Amino acid sequence: MPRTPRKAPARKEAAPAPRRLGAPKRVGGGAKTFTSKPVAIDFAAPDHRMTRADLEIDGIFHGEASYEGRIFLNNPNADHNTPRTRGSGYAGSFYLFGHGGCLGDPGHCEVNEDGREKYDFRAPHPLTLASKRVTVTDAVRELAKANKEVTVTVVPVITAANELCDTENVFRCQDMRFVSYN
Amino acid sequence: MADIRMRLGVHNLDATQVGDFRNSYRGMMAISDNRGYQVLAGRHGVPDWFCWHHQQNSRVAQNMRLFLPWHRAYLYNWEMAMRDRVPGVTLPWWDWTLGPPRQNGLPSIFTDRTGADGQPNSLLGFRINLPQANPPVVRATSRAPGTPDGLPTQDDVDNCLARTDWSDFSDALEDIHDQVHGWVSGDMGVIGTAAYDPIFWSHHAMIDRIWWLWQARNGNGNIPADLVGQVLAPFNMQVRDVLNVHDLGYEYGAAQSVVPIGGTS
Numbered sequence: 195m196p197r198t199p200r201k202a203p204a205r206k207e208a209a210p211a212p213r214r215l216g217a218p219k220r221v222g223g224g225a226k227t228f229t230s231k232p233v234a235i236d237f238a239a240p241d242h243r244m245t246r247a248d249l250e251i252d253g254i255f256h257g258e259a260s261y262e263g264r265i266f267l268n269n270p271n272a273d274h275n276t277p278r279t280r281g282s283g284y285a286g287s288f289y290l291f292g293h294g295g296c297l298g299d300p301g302h303c304e305v306n307e308d309g310r311e312k313y314d315f316r317a318p319h320p321l322t323l324a325s326k327r328v329t330v331t332d333a334v335r336e337l338a339k340a341n342k343e344v345t346v347t348v349v350p351v352i353t354a355a356n357e358l359c360d361t362e363n364v365f366r367c368q369d370m371r372f373v374s375y376n
Numbered sequence: 377m378a379d380i381r382m383r384l385g386v387h388n389l390d391a392t393q394v395g396d397f398r399n400s401y402r403g404m405m406a407i408s409d410n411r412g413y414q415v416l417a418g419r420h421g422v423p424d425w426f427c428w429h430h431q432q433n434s435r436v437a438q439n440m441r442l443f444l445p446w447h448r449a450y451l452y453n454w455e456m457a458m459r460d461r462v463p464g465v466t467l468p469w470w471d472w473t474l475g476p477p478r479q480n481g482l483p484s485i486f487t488d489r490t491g492a493d494g495q496p497n498s499l500l501g502f503r504i505n506l507p508q509a510n511p512p513v514v515r516a517t518s519r520a521p522g523t524p525d526g527l528p529t530q531d532d533v534d535n536c537l538a539r540t541d542w543s544d545f546s547d548a549l550e551d552i553h554d555q556v557h558g559w560v561s562g563d564m565g566v567i568g569t570a571a572y573d574p575i576f577w578s579h580h581a582m583i584d585r586i587w588w589l590w591q592a593r594n595g596n597g598n599i600p601a602d603l604v605g606q607v608l609a610p611f612n613m614q615v616r617d618v619l620n621v622h623d624l625g626y627e628y629g630a631a632q633s634v635v636p637i638g639g640t641s
Contacts, residue, residue, distance in 0.1 A: 215511045217518040218569070220561045256430060260558045260565050289554035291429055294566025297422045297509045317609065318440070324430030327547055353522075353558030354565020358511075 212357050218260075218294055221352035223274025225261070225364035230346040237374040238338035246375045247334045249346065251288070253368025254324040257303055259355035260292040261364055265328055266347040267337055274351045283347075285333035288326040295358020323368065334372070346370065381455075381626045383585070386468045386483045386578055388631035391492060396465040398491050401498040401574055403461030411457055414505060419610060420450070420571035422509050426610055429550070429567060441546045442606060443553075444587045447580050448618040449608040454577055455626070469581035469628065472556055473530045481524040482560070486575045499574045504563075517573045520561035527559055528552045537590050542598045545590055553583050585628045588621050 238244050249265060266272035269283035278284040296303040305319045337344055350364040389397065404413040420427045428446040455467045470483060486499045506513040532552055539545040556579055563569040570576050596619045604616045621627060 212511050214515070215509070215513045217515065217562055218520075218565045220520045220522070220565070254430075260554070260561075262555070262558060289551050289558055291554040291557045291570075292566055293421070294568040297511070297513070297568055299510055320425050320427070320429075322431075325547075326551065327544075354520075354561045356566065 215297070216357055218354040218356045218359075221259070221355050221361050223349075223351055224361065225259075225350040225352060226362055227273065227350070228348045228365055228367075229270040230370070232343035232345055233372065234342060235334055235338050235344050235372065236342060237372065238334040240339060242374075243376045244331070244335065244374050246329065247331045248373045249285070249328045249330050249370060250373050251326045251328075251348075251367050251370040252323070254290065254326060255321075255366040256290055256324045257293045257321045258295050258359035259350075259352045259361060259364050260294075261290055261350040261352045263288045263290060263326070263365055264349040264351060265330065266349065267330070267333055267344045268341065270345055270347050272347050272349050274349055276349070280333065280336065283333075283337075285330040286328040288328050289353075290324070290326070292354070292359070293321065294354070294356055297358070330372075334374075379625065380622065381464075381466045382629045382632045383455075383466045383581055383626055384468050384632060385630045386470045386485060387474055387478050389468055389485070393465075393468075394485050395492060396462050397468060397485070398495075398498045400458040400462040400465045402495070404457060405498060405502060411460060413502060416454060416457055417502070417571040417576075418506070420576075421566075421568035422513065423506060424610070427567065427571075431547075440603070440606070441543060441600075442603065442608070442615070443550050444546055444583070445603070445606075445615040445618050446608050448584050448587070448621075448624075449611040449613045451577065451580055451584055452613075452618070452624050452626075453611055466626070467581050468578055469585050470575065470578035471582060472527045472559075472579070473533060475524065481527070482519070482521055482575065486578075502572050502574060504569065504572045513569065517564075517569065518562040519564060519573065519575075522559045522561070528555055533586060536586065537593065540594055540598075542600065545594075549583060549586055549590075552586075553579075584621075588628060591619070 238247055264278065264287050265285045266276065266283040267285050269276065272283065276282050303321055305321050307318060307322055348365050352361055352364060355361050384393065401413065408414060418424050428442040431441055451467060458465050458467060488497045489500065491497050501517040503516050504513050536545065536548040536552060539548055557564050557570060560573070560575065562573070564573045564576060604614070606615050608614065608618070618624060
């Protein structure tokens with residue numbers, strides 16, 4: 195399964211580097227949320243013997259802010275103030291430990307794992323994109339009683355960011371999917 | 377078990393153990409060469425970037441989940457450096473699942489301004505000195521902790537321990553680990569500077585302890601063979617070398633009392 199993009203994820207143009215780096219701070223909400231198109235959840239219908247369902251997210255950029263990614267189902271208006279209750283569609287969270295921005299010279303944080311030579315045995319780049327898995331069994335099972343499809347909304351809540359971090363485009367990924375087990 | 381060193385819970389340390397713990401960090405902070413706090417903490421993020429987080433390899437089976445083995449090797453080397461300063465000291469683990477009255481958020485031994493000896497508390501923070509970084513990082517570490525109800529619970533740990541597949545378990549424990557880093561926030565909140573905060577090491581001892589509890593239940597049989605021979609740079613170790621903590625000379629206990637009785641002669 196490919197996990198490394200051939201080009202860097204979209205991001206804001208980097209601001210000029212500060213003269214000295216300040217301490218990371220807790221920012222909270224304000225970052226852009228992501229909502230998927232409606233996705234079929236017939237795998238969780240009452241006539242299926244589903245024992246577990248995960249939301250798998252691949253290709254997550256982790257070079258900048260750290261954040262909690264709150265998952266809401268069928269609630270595209272969710273934001274960082276939305277209560278984390280089943281009634282609001284909350285299904286769980288993942289937590290991402292970010293690098294806190296680039297502390298190197300130009301090119302230091304550019305990932306090119308797919309462009310390596312055959313005999314390049316050096317360690318992979320630390321910013322090779324990450325994957326996360328959130329178990330959403332109960333939430334999906336409940337929704338499947340009355341819905342054939344759901345949308346997936348990811349609300350990033352920033353736990354730590356410094357002046358090198360883009361605090362608007364925080365959650366960046368390549369792909370996500372539901373994976374269920376019977 | 378006389379030769380096995382016991383890593384204890386922060387919440388159970390007595391005054392002497394807290395003093396030894398603080399003195400070991402104070403001693404390391406006074407050294408600027410590769411035995412000291414600055415150099416060893418710098419192996420994690422800036423400037424050396426040796427640490428393993430997330431799944432750093434798209435080319436190898438199981439995506440090189442070296443997060444747990446790499447940090448076990450790192451803590452082992454760190455604890456040895458502590459013992460070079462204060463013989464007999466061990467790295468205590470911070471059980472962030474504990475609530476009041478035993479603990480409420482950050483343990484006080486990490487937040488007190490001074491120790492019992494009246495000296496500044498070496499567990500409160502560290503002055504990072506990286507003028508060569510781009511941009512330079514030259515300042516004291518800071519924290520911005522959340523409310524205690526934002527920390528992982530024992531239920532979260534139990535849910536993690538219930539996972540029998542190595543990759544599933546490793547990812548779940550790493551997610552809990554990420555949560556605590558974000559909860560402490562400040563320098564602990566980002567990979568680049570996290571290891572400069574003195575609480576980093578006790579947080580990771582807790583993570584390492586949970587892995588050891590999982591290993592006691594599940595063994596090491598389902599760790600991908602590809603991983604076992606991986607080198608844990610910059611340490612002189614491979615994954616196979618860190619699978620059994622007894623081979624590394626330590627064990628985890630909540631508390632330990634030693635009452636000399638003597639022998640027959």
